[in-house]
Amino acid sequence: MTSTPASAEFLAPHEFPALRAFGYGEAQAQALAAARAAFPGTLPARVSRVERNGYRLQTESGEQEAVWPAGRRHKLLDVPVIGDWVAYAPPEDEEGVEQALRIEAVLDRTNTFIRSVQKGRRTQPQVLAANVDTVFVMTSPEEWDTERLARYVQAVRLSQAQPVILLNKSDLARGDLLERAQVAGLEAPVLPISAQGGQGIEALTPYLQAGQTVALIGSSGMGKSTLTNRLLGEDAAATGALSDFSGEGRHTTTWRTLYRLPVSHISGGALLIDNPGLRDIAVWDDEGAAFWAIEELAAECRFSRCTHGREPGCAVRAAVLRGELDEDMVDAYREAQGTAQASGSGRERPERRGEKRPRRR
Numbered sequence: 001m002t003s004t005p006a007s008a009e010f011l012a013p014h015e016f017p018a019l020r021a022f023g024y025g026e027a028q029a030q031a032l033a034a035a036r037a038a039f040p041g042t043l044p045a046r047v048s049r050v051e052r053n054g055y056r057l058q059t060e061s062g063e064q065e066a067v068w069p070a071g072r073r074h075k076l077l078d079v080p081v082i083g084d085w086v087a088y089a090p091p092e093d094e095e096g097v098e099q100a101l102r103i104e105a106v107l108d109r110t111n112t113f114i115r116s117v118q119k120g121r122r123t124q125p126q127v128l129a130a131n132v133d134t135v136f137v138m139t140s141p142e143e144w145d146t147e148r149l150a151r152y153v154q155a156v157r158l159s160q161a162q163p164v165i166l167l168n169k170s171d172l173a174r175g176d177l178l179e180r181a182q183v184a185g186l187e188a189p190v191l192p193i194s195a196q197g198g199q200g201i202e203a204l205t206p207y208l209q210a211g212q213t214v215a216l217i218g219s220s221g222m223g224k225s226t227l228t229n230r231l232l233g234e235d236a237a238a239t240g241a242l243s244d245f246s247g248e249g250r251h252t253t254t255w256r257t258l259y260r261l262p263v264s265h266i267s268g269g270a271l272l273i274d275n276p277g278l279r280d281i282a283v284w285d286d287e288g289a290a291f292w293a294i295e296e297l298a299a300e301c302r303f304s305r306c307t308h309g310r311e312p313g314c315a316v317r318a319a320v321l322r323g324e325l326d327e328d329m330v331d332a333y334r335e336a337q338g339t340a341q342a343s344g345s346g347r348e349r350p351e352r353r354g355e356k357r358p359r360r361r
Helices: 026-039 148-157 177-181 201-207 222-232 286-298 315-321 327-336
Strands: 043-050 055-059 064-067 085-091 102-108 112-119 122-130 134-139 162-167 190-192 213-218 256-260 271-274
Touching: 026 043, 026 085, 026 102, 026 177, 026 256, 043 064, 043 148, 055 085, 055 102, 064 286, 085 271, 112 134, 122 213, 134 148, 134 201, 148 162, 162 177, 162 201, 177 190, 286 315, 315 327
Parallel strands: 064 102, 134 162, 134 213, 162 190, 213 271
Antiparallel strands: 043 055, 043 085, 043 256, 055 064, 085 102, 112 122, 256 271
């Protein structure tokens, strides 16, 4: 838990009764106090929607639009995502002009659900959600793929959340599929349900208690929005008709959205995150995270082609000396990048940015 700076004002959870229903507690209050030391006067909110050009925050006074200031230098993993707790600056009073809130800081996360994505030749992380207790992985009889589901389960477990597989449209499944699903060795419970008809929904109750945050993921057309609407008791999430060609639902969810479920015989008032469809998921493991941290630090090295061996001004070596990076992991990264042979012996000086290499005769 983040310690509270003596100079920062501590805002106790009971001062935000509306936000307590969205999970605001002692840990968030401590994290907010730390943020207020750098950004005085900021207030807490939870990211309830992520859109292309902005955010919606659940504040004590209701949901409001917000922005993450453009041009601010930040690491990719520090960008606000759905489920995040943030510190925002109240807008300046301008009569007759409604202004968006400005997010100043992302508060410490209890966990982060990340997948690996390919950007050109680089592999980088994409944070799908933060502060999640359980992840429902939705599939259907037609889409059942044990290997793919195993990747989902692994990614969820690495995020320190609990994976649960929902076999939707189970009324269309053959009996042998249900049996195989239960013994597939996926290290996650498999719950057969029907989001459309409501069969098996009661089995979700243990995961939908008050204060719990659940994320819905899976391929497009698996019924995530249909399940969201059933749990909400209203048509809040857009759904599409079945495709005449495939018999699967069409992709409808565009933005990541966090809903508060009503208290019912199924839900105790949990928080539910509906995500756009994913074709598949690539696991972002400890090695990927370490390599990404090294790449971000490498941008601060003095030389653009630094091998992170013995060059002066190497930010990666400095982080190793400070104990922030594991030296064995740096060696593994250098080997993966094909630079193990350039051990920093000084036989060939790395080039400075913009400096030309002299011609060899």
